[in-house]
Amino acid sequence: MGTSLSRRALLFGRANSTAAPVATVSGACLTYLGVACQSCRDACPESAIRFRPSRAIAQPEIDGERCSGCGECLAPCPTRALSIHPEQRP
Ligand code: SF4
Ligand code: SF4
Numbered sequence: 001m002g003t004s005l006s007r008r009a010l011l012f013g014r015a016n017s018t019a020a021p022v023a024t025v026s027g028a029c030l031t032y033l034g035v036a037c038q039s040c041r042d043a044c045p046e047s048a049i050r051f052r053p054s055r056a057i058a059q060p061e062i063d064g065e066r067c068s069g070c071g072e073c074l075a076p077c078p079t080r081a082l083s084i085h086p087e088q089r090p
Helices: 006-013 039-043
Strands: 018-024 048-055 060-063 084-090
Touching: 018 060, 039 060
Parallel strands: none
Antiparallel strands: 018 084, 048 060
């Protein structure tokens, strides 16, 4: 049973860190209110935001392995639903 390191941990030289910045989506996201929006996806340089249809309107999912925590997705969001937080990893 080996230890796998995340891409971010390798990129940022924090292989021993238990927390790295990652984007999170709050309940303010328009898609949770039934309004179609994908502005954040277009702004992400890492292609870390994917939209999978869960209901009629596809909702954003952050790929924690791809997200660098750069924050580029924050400004384009019309409801400020995105924020950057340390992601706890075992
Ligand atoms: S913080 Fe950067 S890498 Fe992460 S989802 Fe937002 S734009 Fe993409
Ligand atoms: S830009 Fe904001 S409101 Fe639009 S899908 Fe992304 S998180 Fe939701």
